[in-house]
Structures are given as structure tokens and as C-alpha cells.
Amino acid sequence: MSESINPGIVPKRKLYTGEEIPCIGMGTFGSDRFTSKQVSQAVAGAIRIGYRMFDCASVYGNEDLIGKVFEQAIDEGIVKREELFITSKVWNDMHGKGDVLLSCAQTLRDLRLDFIDAYFVHWPFPNYHAPGCDGDSRNPNSRPFSVDEFMATWRQMEKLHDMGLIRHIGMSSMTIPKLDTVLPLCRIMPSLIEMELHPCFQQWELYDYITSRGIQPIGFCPIGSPTRPERDITPDDVADITVPKVVEIAKAHDVHPAVVCLKWAVQRGQIPIPFSIYENEYASNLKCTTVDPLTKNEMTDLKTVECNNRLIKGQVFLWPGAKDWHDLWDENGTITK
Numbered sequence: 312m313s314e315s316i317n318p319g320i321v322p323k324r325k326l327y328t329g330e331e332i333p334c335i336g337m338g339t340f341g342s343d344r345f346t347s348k349q350v351s352q353a354v355a356g357a358i359r360i361g362y363r364m365f366d367c368a369s370v371y372g373n374e375d376l377i378g379k380v381f382e383q384a385i386d387e388g389i390v391k392r393e394e395l396f397i398t399s400k401v402w403n404d405m406h407g408k409g410d411v412l413l414s415c416a417q418t419l420r421d422l423r424l425d426f427i428d429a430y431f432v433h434w435p436f437p438n439y440h441a442p443g444c445d446g447d448s449r450n451p452n453s454r455p456f457s458v459d460e461f462m463a464t465w466r467q468m469e470k471l472h473d474m475g476l477i478r479h480i481g482m483s484s485m486t487i488p489k490l491d492t493v494l495p496l497c498r499i500m501p502s503l504i505e506m507e508l509h510p511c512f513q514q515w516e517l518y519d520y521i522t523s524r525g526i527q528p529i530g531f532c533p534i535g536s537p538t539r540p541e542r543d544i545t546p547d548d549v550a551d552i553t554v555p556k557v558v559e560i561a562k563a564h565d566v567h568p569a570v571v572c573l574k575w576a577v578q579r580g581q582i583p584i585p586f587s588i589y590e591n592e593y594a595s596n597l598k599c600t601t602v603d604p605l606t607k608n609e610m611t612d613l614k615t616v617e618c619n620n621r622l623i624k625g626q627v628f629l630w631p632g633a634k635d636w637h638d639l640w641d642e643n644g645t646i647t648k
Contacts (some may be wrong), residue, residue, distance in 0.1 A: 313594035316361035318394070320601050324582055326479065326502045327525040332396045332428075334577045335600050336364030337593060338531065338586035340371050343443060345588055347373035353588040355380045358390055360594050366505075366529070366584040367422065368400040368433060369414060372442060374421035382423040397422065398503075400433035400483065401468075403628075406460065407437065411467035415476055429503055430468060431481035435461055435489055438628040446626060453630040455638070458492045469499045479503060481529075484625070487520050488641045494524070505529045508581050510572055510613050511551045511620035522580065532622050533576050533583035534569040549620040556616050560609050570599045575613050578605055 323331040337357045341350045350373045354365060358380070367374055381397070384390050399422065405414035415430060437460065438453035471477045482490075483505035494500065504521050508514060508530030521528050535551035551557060552568035561568040569585075569592075576583040577600050587593045605613075626636040637643045 313360060313590050314598075315359060316594075316597050316601060318361045318363050321361070321363075321597065322577065322600060324527055324580070326527055327500070328479070328502060330479075332527075332582070333362075333364040334582055335362075335573070335597060336366050336396070336398075336529070336582060336584040337362045337596075338366045338584040339373060339377060340366075340368065341373075341586055341588065347376045349588045351376035351380050353590075353593060355384065356590050357593050357597075358384045360590070361597055362593070363390070363394055364396040364398075364582070364584075366398050366531075367418075368402065368431075369405075369418050369421075370400070370402040370433065370442065374399065374418055378420075378422040378424070392424075396428045397424065398429040398431065398481070399427050400431040400481075401464070402439075403434050403437050404439040406432075406464040408463055408467065411464055412471065415471050419476065426475060427477045429479040429481050430471060430477040431483045431503070431505060432461070432464055432468065434484050434625070434628065435482065436628065437464075438630065440627040444627055448627050449629060449631075450627075451631060453628055455630055455633070456489060458496075461489075461493055462496050465493065465497060469497075472499055481505065484623075485517075486641045487517055490520065500524075501526055503527045503529050503582075505531055505584075507532050507621060507623050508576065508583070509533050509535050509551050509620075509622075510557060510575055510616045511535065511549045511554065511618050512622065513614070513617045515617075518581070528581040530576050530581040530583045533585050534572040535620075535622065545624070548622055549618055551616075551620075554616050556612055560605065560612070563609075564603055564605075566599065566603075567595070570595060571605070571613075573599055574603075574605050575610065578610060 322334040325331050399418045401411050401414045436456050468480045479502035481503040482501045557568045561571045585596050624636040625639045634643050
């Protein structure tokens with residue numbers, strides 16, 4: 312068994328509410344390549360190692376087994392509930408009035424919790440795709456982003472917050488044009504926003520937009536997501552852990568290039584949520600936040616590897632008449648308001 316890390320020495324991030332949360336979490340999306348049992352066992356190991364933040368979602372199909380792990384760890388005194396920061400997300404087929412409440416209720420049952428620390432709108436539109444679909448899959452009922460539809464969903468999120476069932480509300484996979492339209496309408500502002508962030512896709516403009524408003528970014532695909540679904544892999548993708556500058560810095564620190572990506576993320580200020588079912592990897596991911604930081608010059612050098620390398624393109628959510636996946640990210644024109 313790997314050496315455990317005292318959670319108290321893991322750096323923290325402060326939300327606009329004043330609450331401090333870990334600077335790194337563990338992702339649980341592995342349903343395209345790993346079984347729910349494998350993922351839940353990794354969560355159990357991660358709690359023992361010292362992880363205290365876990366990123367879940369209903370669509371991952373494993374919250375019921377992960378909930379048993381949380382319950383057992385709390386019952387056995389390995390961790391207290393108040394020491395955990397557990398997040399989940401409402402999936403696209405449960406947007407709108409009423410359905411968000413049902414989705415949250417199911418997640419609470421599955422995770423065996425009385426409340427969720429942060430609950431996210433997983434994608435900013437109700438476009439659904441079947442789990443495990445390929446990259447050419449399209450739902451004829453998909454439609455472009457709508458402010459009215461999004462805000463109908465957000466109002467339900469706010470209601471869940473009012474009810475004490477979720478402590479923080481979050482958004483995911485947003486763009487500046489979308490945020491410009493919805494943030495002024497929010498009664499309760501998002502505490503966190505999940506976005507794709509790794510050295511080859513740093514999203515500086517969006518990152519600065521979010522942080523300047525006191526919102527904490529959470530970075531998914533922090534090492535370039537080598538185990539992401541086949542539908543999200545295209546020939547021109549860049550693998551962050553093979554980029555010469557990343558490899559050079561890794562050699563200087565005698566670590567795997569993935570560790571450099573995580574150190575960069577933590578020192579920059581986002582919360583990375585790497586996923587692995589292998590104990591040596593998730594233990595290393597946590598430990599690297601506590602030792603041997605990158606130098607100021609190395610952080611500066613890593614700015615140069617940015618190459619607009621979006622990995623999660625989301626083309627399975629495209630609607631009839633959309634040009635290509637760039638429409639999802641408002642890169643082909645203005646959004647529909």
C-alpha cells in the first residue's frame with residue numbers, strides 16, 4: 312500500500328463563500344474503459360491515501376457503488392463527512408423544471424449523502440447522447456444553447472441550494488459568451504466552474520474571466536486525458552505528456568510528465584481532478600501537490616506549450632444545422648440568446 316498523505320498539508324483553495332477546499336480532487340469518470348467496481352475501489356483507496364475531494368456525476372453510472380464506499384469510510388471512522396468535499400452533476404436529459412430535483416434526489420440516494428458539497432450543470436444544454444456512443448452519434452432532438460432553458464435549470468439548482476441539499480452550485484463547459492448572458496441573471500452565483508485545462512489548452516481568457524469574478528476553476532483532463540473515450544480522440548490531438556518542454560521539466564524533477572501537468576495546474580490556481588484506478592498513480596498525483604514545486608521559470612516556460620489543443624470537443628451534442636464542434640464553443644459566431 313502506498314504511503315498516505317496527511318490531508319492537512321495538501322494546499323487549499325478558498326471559495327467566495329470563505330470555505331477552503333483541497334487543491335486537487337479525484338475524478339471518477341472511467342465508465343468507457345473501467346468498471347464501476349474498479350472506480351469505486353480506487354475511490355476507497357484514495358480516501359485511505361488522503362484524498363478528500365471527489366468529482367462524481369450521475370452519467371458516469373457508478374455513484375451507487377461510490378456511495379457505498381463513502382458510507383463505509385465514514386462508518387469505519389477513516390474520514391468524517393465534514394472532511395469530504397463531494398461534487399456531482401445533473402446530466403443533460405434532466406434539465407428543466409422539476410427534473411433537476413429528481414436527478415439530485417437520485418444522486419443523494421446513490422451517494423448515500425444528506426447533502427452534496429457542489430452540484431454542477433454538466434453541460435450547458437439538454438442535448439443527450441447514449442453512454443458509450445461513438446463520435447459520429449447525433450441526437451436529432453439536440454438544439455443550440457438557450458439562455459431561457461439554461462436559466463430554467465439554474466433556478467432549480469438555486470432551489471436545491473435553498474433547501475440545503477447542495478452547498479455550492481457550479482457550471483461546466485461554459486464559454487465567455489454564454490457566461491455573459493447567464494451570470495447577470497443568477498440569484499446565486501456559481502462557486503466553481505469546471506473547464507478543460509491542461510498545459511496544451513490553458514484557456515487564459517476564460518480562466519481570467521472566471522477568476523476575476525471570484526469563481527474557482529476546476530480543471531478536467533489535467534494531464535491530457537490519455538484514457539478519454541475514443542469518440543473524443545482525433546488525429547491532430549497533442550499529448551501533453553509527450554511535449555518536449557513538459558518532458559524536459561519532468562526529467563529535471565525526476566518525475567513522470569503527468570506529475571508536471573498536475574504541479575502546473577495546482578501552482579497556477581485551478582483544482583485538477585485527475586482520474587486513475589491505479590494506486591501508485593493516484594497516490595503520486597496527491598503527493599506531488601505537497602513537495603518539490605516547479606520553479607518560477609518552469610511555470611513561465613510552460614506557458615509556451617499552449618497550442619489551443621481542445622480534447623473534449625463534444626461533437627456528439629451537435630444539433631441539426633450546426634457547422635461543426637466549434638459551434639458548441641461559440642467559435643463560429645454569436646450564440647442564440
